[in-house]
Amino acid sequence: MMQSTHRKQNVFVIYGGYTQEASVSIRSGQNIIDTLDDSLFIAYAITFFEQTIVCVLNGEKYKMDLNTFSFITHDGRKINPDYCFIAVHGAPGENGQLQSLFELIGIPYFSVNSRISALTNHKYHTVCYVKSHDVCVAQNHYINNDHYDIDVICEKMAFPFFIKACKNGSSIGVNKAYSKEQADQFIKETLKIDDEIIIEQSISGREFTIGIFTLDNQITITSPSEELLIENNIDFLSHENKIDSTKNITLTVANVDKLLLLKMQNFVRKIYGIFGNKGVMRIDFILNDNDNELYFLEINTIPGMSPQSIFPKMLVAAGMTFSHFLTTTIREAIENNTSQ
Template sequence: MQKKKVALLYGGKSVEHDISIRSAKNIFEAADKEKYQIYCIGISTNGGWYLTNEVSNDITKGLKLSLQLHNGQMSFSTSEEENLIFDVAFPALHGTDGEDGNIQGLLEVTGTAYAGSDVMGSSIAMNKFFTKQILEKQGIPVCDYLYFTYQDDPEFEFIKDKLGLPFIIKPINLGSSVGVSKVKSKSEFKTALKEAFKYDNEIIAEEFVEARELECSVLVENNEIKASVPGEIVVEKEYEFYTFQAKYVDSKAARLEIPASLPENIENTIKHLSINAFKAVGCQGFARVDVFYQEDQGMCYVNEINTIPGFTNSSMFPMMWKHDGYTFTSLIDTIISEAIYRFERKTRLKTNFNSGLE
């Protein structure tokens, strides 16, 4: 059997560049080398594309790539090779230009199969404001929130009256808790705004909910949308929420419990909400849905949808599927197989129309 050529895209012009490298290293190591020939394509922080022998922290030491079209397909050339064409791309890019629909748009218009959500699903899920609006319309519970742009002049008292204290300030289009602050007083407000607007021109203020922080993974396999067993993030008391430091730097900051200890009806509710949220924003392939569970109220709120969740050693997405019987290798295989199937299904559609016009 001829191996499928897979372009593993990693790095990127994103504040989550380093996290992407960690994810891509695990994907590269886990991919079935009997079935796939993996080409590591690193995108530097300056936006240059490089072919690297393996997933590397020093992307620019690779061979510089030139993008071109070859018979309508995306291909690359280096100083050593021309017309390097892939069967499928696996974007392991987190955040800006990777998870927001931009790279998906490039892959779409160049006729390339790719893993994960398409342009629409990616761009909606990346935008926390649009995601919340759509989920609300679909009757999926979300926390109260307010939307602001850089041109606005958000007032502390207005937000406090609407959301109470404390509240969360976060950029609209970022992940990994970058630029996120918990505001408990007026003295913290301006610093929180400055931090969020450093990374985005749009932000949301969000009600802080005292709740258990849960995650549920979603996967498409053989046309079936599946939800994994939910997992729980138990953050140490010294952290006020699941910060970037707690996620990726301090190995003792949080404990991951898989499966989460939940009543059966709540577990089923979380799975149901996760699949419905996945469908509502138009996700495809795979995603991770973050949920708050207010135990005393018996309420679950969908917080965010991550269309390219982490594949790092501390990431919940592969851990939850491991509990449900998927090895890292079989998980990657399922994701790539679904991407190829979806692309082949799409190619049956006509893209021209005989109008009879001259």
């Protein structure tokens, strides 16, 4: 798939999709296209239309040949990708489907591999996996389909607790329950969008997020950031709060001492290693007020890439431009013909 470095390389930026996260994905994809160095790359917008995948070029839609993930223009030119940048949040971008396709064809792409994608796309499986590697996680309860007993759940879990759809991101299908009636209502609502649910005990403490990735054969760990919910009526960062520009929410580099910073870096590096030391990950965790330990919350293997997203801001805080990150990531993956 790799061709001469003297020509511009074709980068297929894949975004959109059929889930509730499509709007976030579209903003990510457009920002990637706008930021790519056009002296090195030709960016093609690849998206979803009427149950198929198309390239949108000069206002025209070209159906993708999924056997080669290429398309043919009206004048008969076949356009093949040198690299595929997956910016699809949710299925089929974060559940291993696109990754499996590109691995089969032999196209380097942006993401962890298909196995890790499938695992980390499922919140309950992810929590169980990191727990098996001696990482602290919140007490939890798993619901499959509509088979649950609200009395058993309320006996096992202390209020408040979170109810989360297992296979959704961007806080879609996440609610915080303070009573049995509220919990039952939220479970029923969440089962309408996902047939699997994880219920997690709420932990009192400071919540952080850190980005980690490999460039130039070196692991880079960004500074820990924390979201400050300024308004008194915001209890947690729900999907509605994330997309509501009127909410007074800010992301800031966390003020932590050197010992805690080292503890966080070791914690994140361990989790990155558990999942293969590859790709880009944003890892969310909380410092428990009760035992002063770090507890794993969630992992994002295709973090948002829009100007408003957390990850590009993390890069800036780390002294790296988004353009440099994209260029280096793509070039390394093409040279090695791997995912990244």
